[in-house]
Amino acid sequence: MATQQSRSAARLMMAPAVILLLGWMLVPLTMTLWFSFRKYLPLRGGDLGWAGFDNYTRFIGSSSFWPSVQATLVIVGGVLIITVVLGIILALLLDQPMWGQGVVRILVIAPFFVMPTVSALVWKNMFMDPVNGLFAYVWKFFGAAPVEWLSQASMQSIIMIVSWQWLPFATLILLTAVQSLDSEQLEAAEMDGASFMSRFWYLILPHLARAITIVVLIQTIFLLSIFAEIFVTTGGAFGTKTLSYLIFQRVLESQNVGLGSAGGVYAIILANIVAIFLMRIVGKNLDA
Amino acid sequence: MGSITLSKVSKSFGDVEVIPPLDLEINDGEFVVFVGPSGCGKSTLLRLIAGLEDLTSGAISIDGADATNASPAKRGLAMVFQSYALYPHMSVRKNINFPLKMAGMDQAEADKRINAAAKVLNLTDYLDRRPGQLSGGQRQRVAIGRAIVREPSAFLFDEPLSNLDAALRVNMRLEICDLHKTLATTMIYVTHDQVEAMTMADKIVVLHDGYIEQVGSPLELYESPVNKFVAGFIGSPKMNFVTGPSAQKRNADSIGIRPEHIDVSSESGEWEGVVGVSEHLGSDTFLHVKLADGGMINVRASGDLKVKYGEKIFMSPQEERIHRFDPQGLTI
Ligand SMILES: Nc1ncnc2c1ncn2[C@@H]1O[C@H](COP(=O)(O)OP(=O)(O)OP(=O)(O)O)[C@@H](O)[C@H]1O
Ligand SMILES: [Mg+2]
Numbered sequence: 336m337a338t339q340q341s342r343s344a345a346r347l348m349m350a351p352a353v354i355l356l357l358g359w360m361l362v363p364l365t366m367t368l369w370f371s372f373r374k375y376l377p378l379r380g381g382d383l384g385w386a387g388f389d390n391y392t393r394f395i396g397s398s399s400f401w402p403s404v405q406a407t408l409v410i411v412g413g414v415l416i417i418t419v420v421l422g423i424i425l426a427l428l429l430d431q432p433m434w435g436q437g438v439v440r441i442l443v444i445a446p447f448f449v450m451p452t453v454s455a456l457v458w459k460n461m462f463m464d465p466v467n468g469l470f471a472y473v474w475k476f477f478g479a480a481p482v483e484w485l486s487q488a489s490m491q492s493i494i495m496i497v498s499w500q501w502l503p504f505a506t507l508i509l510l511t512a513v514q515s516l517d518s519e520q521l522e523a524a525e526m527d528g529a530s531f532m533s534r535f536w537y538l539i540l541p542h543l544a545r546a547i548t549i550v551v552l553i554q555t556i557f558l559l560s561i562f563a564e565i566f567v568t569t570g571g572a573f574g575t576k577t578l579s580y581l582i583f584q585r586v587l588e589s590q591n592v593g594l595g596s597a598g599g600v601y602a603i604i605l606a607n608i609v610a611i612f613l614m615r616i617v618g619k620n621l622d623a
Numbered sequence: 624m625g626s627i628t629l630s631k632v633s634k635s636f637g638d639v640e641v642i643p644p645l646d647l648e649i650n651d652g653e654f655v656v657f658v659g660p661s662g663c664g665k666s667t668l669l670r671l672i673a674g675l676e677d678l679t680s681g682a683i684s685i686d687g688a689d690a691t692n693a694s695p696a697k698r699g700l701a702m703v704f705q706s707y708a709l710y711p712h713m714s715v716r717k718n719i720n721f722p723l724k725m726a727g728m729d730q731a732e733a734d735k736r737i738n739a740a741a742k743v744l745n746l747t748d749y750l751d752r753r754p755g756q757l758s759g760g761q762r763q764r765v766a767i768g769r770a771i772v773r774e775p776s777a778f779l780f781d782e783p784l785s786n787l788d789a790a791l792r793v794n795m796r797l798e799i800c801d802l803h804k805t806l807a808t809t810m811i812y813v814t815h816d817q818v819e820a821m822t823m824a825d826k827i828v829v830l831h832d833g834y835i836e837q838v839g840s841p842l843e844l845y846e847s848p849v850n851k852f853v854a855g856f857i858g859s860p861k862m863n864f865v866t867g868p869s870a871q872k873r874n875a876d877s878i879g880i881r882p883e884h885i886d887v888s889s890e891s892g893e894w895e896g897v898v899g900v901s902e903h904l905g906s907d908t909f910l911h912v913k914l915a916d917g918g919m920i921n922v923r924a925s926g927d928l929k930v931k932y933g934e935k936i937f938m939s940p941q942e943e944r945i946h947r948f949d950p951q952g953l954t955i
Contacts, residue, residue, distance in 0.1 A: 522675050523708035527722035527769070528696035537721070541712040 371596035378590045390597035399581055404605060406490070407577040411558045411609070413494040414501060415551055421498075422505030422550065423543065426513045427535075429506070440510075447503040451563040458496045459485065459568050489573035496564055501557075505550045512546035513539070548620040552613060559606050578602050624686045625776035625809030626651045627672060632681035634667055641667050642833040644681060649777075649811065649826075654803050657813045658820040658856070659830035665813045668830070669779050672811065673702050686776060696725075701770035702779040705786070707762045709754040715765050716750040722773045733772075740768045743802075760791045767802070777809035784819065796823060817857055821845070829853050851952035854879050860909060860921050862946070867916070869893060875947035875955055882909065882923040884944035892937030896920060898930050912936065 374386040394400060429440060446454065462469045463484035471481035484492045516539065524534045560579045565571055571580045579602060586595030627649040634642040641664050649655050657665045670676045672683060674695035682691045690698050701722075709718050716737060723733040741747045744764040754762055763783060770778055780799070784792045800823055803810050814820055820827050821841045829836040829844065829852075837844060837853045848854035854862050858881055866877045886892070887910070896912035899919075903926070910922040910930065922938060930936060947955040 517706065517708065519704045519706050519708035520710060522695075523702065523704060523769075524710075524721070524725075525675070526673060526695045526700070526702050527773070528725040529721075530725075533725060537713075538710060 367596045367599045369596075370592050371600050373593050375592040375596075376590055377592060386593055390593045391600070394585070394594055394597045394601060399576060400601075402574065403576050403578045403581040406575055407559060407579075407605070408609075409490060410494055410497065410561065410575075410577060411555060413490075414497045414558055415554060417494065417498040418501045418505040418554065419547055419550060421502055422509045423547075425502070425506045426509035427539070429510055430513045443506055444503045446500055447507075449500070451500060451561075452567055454500055455496055455564040455567045458492075458499070463492055485569050486573050489569050489575045493564060493568060493575055496568070497558065497561060500564075501554055504554070508546050508550050509543060512543050516542045544617075544620040548617040551617055555609060555613060556606075559602070559609065578605060624651060626686055627777060627809070627811075628684045629672070630682050630684075632668075632671060632683060633679050634664075634671055634676060635679045640679075640833070642671070645833075645835050647828065647835065647838070649809060652807050652809055654800075654810045654812065654823060654825045655828060656820040656824035656826070657811065657828050657830055658817055659815065659836075660856070661815055663830045664833040665815070665830055666781055667833075669702075669781055669811060669813050673700055673779050674698050699776045700779055701773050701775035701777075702781070703763075703766045703770050703783045705782045707754070707766040709762060709765055709769075711754055714751050714753055715746060715757070715768075718754065718765055719768045719772055722769060726773070736772045737768075740772050743771075743805075744768050744798075759787050760795060763787065763795060764798075767799075771802070771806065775808070777811060780810065780812040782813055782815070784814075785816075792819075799823065818859060821857065827857075829856060831856075847954070848946065849954055851877070851879065851948050851954075854946055854948075854954070860923065863920050864948075865894075865918070865920075870947075873945065873947055876950040877948045878940075879946040879948065880940040880944060882921040884941045885920070885922045886939050886941065887922060887924050887928065888937045888939070889935075890937065892939040894920065894938045896936065896938065898932060898934045898936055901930060901932070910936075912938065 371390050372386055372388075374383040374389070375381070376383065425443065429436075429443065433439070449457075460468070465471050465481045465483045468481070468484075470484065474481045482488060520538055521534060524538055529537065561577065562579050562583065565575055565577060565580050566583075569575045571577075571584065576584075578598065582595045582598040582602065585591050585598055627647075629645065629647040631644045631646065632642065633640065633644040657668060659665055667676065671678055674690070674693060674697075678691060682689060684690055685693075685698055685700075710721065713721065719737050719740060720733055723736065737750075738747070741750055744767060746761070746764055746768060749757060749761060749765075754765065757765065763786075766783070783799075784795050787795060796819060799810075799812075812819075812823060824841055826838060827841055827844055828838050831852050837849045841857075844853060844857045848857060851864065855864070860882045862879045862881050863885075864877050864879050870876060870878045894914060896914045899911040899913050901911070902909040906926045908924045908926055908928050908930075910924055910928075912920045912922060914920060920938060949955050
């Protein structure tokens with residue numbers, strides 16, 4: 336295939352990118368590991384020396400730790416389920432020939448272009464505000480008492496906001512997968528007497544398996560570290576404190592870099608556990 | 624059972640009328656071939672019969688019952704697609720089982736049918752493979768297997784052999800003919816290859832721009848084509864068309880003569896020409912002869928004819944084999 340020469344040339348050319356990426360990844364990782372073993376309080380004396388595993392035991396021993404892991408997993412799981420299910424439905428609908436297809440598709444993708452902070456603020460103030468929000472008007476119109484979304488149904492609200500942001504991504508990936516399904520296969524199934532539900536179950540869903548896997552994996556990576564949506568809406572209150580939010584609080588609000596870094600290491604471990612589970616469940620869809 | 628009647632069936636895509644109203648009668652047990660050049664509407668006509676496209680007007684009845692608006696599944700027809708359309712993530716067994724499962728058939732009976740079909744089609748060793756692990760010919764057989772287990776009242780084939788190599792195509796052609804003889808089920812077969820049409824059909828339907836030019840048995844079409852299009856389309860190598868004095872002498876606008884109905888001589892004949900390319904096939908020799916006026920005549924001569932490039936030869940059409948056409952191209 337490649338000659339000796341072209342291979343070493345390729346290595347040489349790739350080296351800067353590889354070194355840059357390695358540095359990009361390794362420097363913060365090493366620093367996190369380093370700080371996690373130090374007693375480091377920036378406003379209260381700075382680096383106060385070696386701390387051993389103190390930070391680790393304190394972080395995990397805090398009463399907020401397990402609830403924050405749970406909150407993280409609930410948000411990730413909830414958003415994944417909503418975006419995949421709605422994404423499949425939307426992809427199937429958008430695949431139908433219809434008038435104004437191009438415009439509709441762009442509109443569907445639009446939420447993805449809105450910054451997380453902005454979209455969370457828009458949701459918080461325009462939709463979910465118990466006094467002036469759109470939902471409050473709807474509830475009042477039907478004579479019901481407006482729901483205080485972000486305090487009474489905080490978890491559901493955040494899942495809703497984040498799902499709204501990620502739905503376009505899921506829809507887009509799934510739509511391309513739907514479009515790549517050979518229409519003759521569907522016609523053959525139709526002639527074989529398969530109803531729409533059977534066609535969906537036996538043909539469309541298996542065909543989408545790989546795209547669904549990609550959506551799940553990519554979204555998980557980003558959702559494990561969501562922050563802005565929580566910061567601008569609940570500020571971590573009402574049971575919506577995720578692991579990344581907890582780390583933020585430890586580092587910035589309590590000014591304890593060592594403790595936060597230990598939390599960061601836990602976050603890495605959690606991400607890896609989730610990744611192993613996911614690869615077990617859906618990873619096999621990626622080969623073949 | 625499997626008689627199909629089309630009456631005044633037409634199909635338009637938007638403003639474009641792909642199939643002008645046509646009538647066609649397909650009898651039970653017949654092997655009917657739709658043949659015509661690319662884009663003439665063969666697939667569209669087949670898909671109309673299958674129920675995969677809606678009619679613009681007209682009616683279709685199957686076994687005497689009106690099926691114009693029946694769903695594809697209700698028509699009791701089975702189709703084999705050009706791309707085979709196998710379900711890629713199911714094993715061969717599951718592929719063949721799919722229509723039976725959809726029909727809610729008892730699994731024991733289904734297995735019996737699958738095994739029987741696999742035996743007929745030589746697929747027994749491949750039942751647990753995925754379609755991706757099969758050769759083109761094997762995939763083709765799986766597609767046929769999926770069609771036969773349903774015991775449909777008619778089979779529809781859309782250019783099923785066009786993805787196969789030449790040798791395999793001849794093989795599968797025979798296998799499909801065999802299958803037709805054993806099952807005695809109506810088969811409708813679409814192809815653009817007139818050799819396939821001639822060798823397989825009981826009845827050929829020649830289509831051109833959506834119109835049915837002629838319907839008849841292979842020999843009828845070969846011996847008495849109704850017009851110049853059918854004359855030129857059926858038969859290989861193609862019929863020669865000649866205008867000018869030879870045609871006028873025979874009271875026609877143009878005459879047609881098949882390459883195999885021309886006698887060659889080195890001394891005298893009606894036409895004189897210079898041999899261009901000659902193709903020696905062993906059994907026959909195809910000569911491409913240039914006439915003085917620039918026209919070309921293809922001649923099929925016996926295999927032992929020795930002629931060289933540039934040699935002058937004389938040709939005479941066999942009088943009783945000449946087809947005469949009027950200015951509209953219709954046979955006189
Ligand atoms: N869905 C469609 N929309 C618009 N026009 C179509 C559609 N399907 C087919 N046509 C047109 O109808 C005509 C007949 O198409 P059809 O597929 O039946 O041809 P065919 O005889 O099967 O050709 P081939 O031998 O190349 O398969 C073509 O001119 C094609 O462009
Ligand atoms: Mg076609």
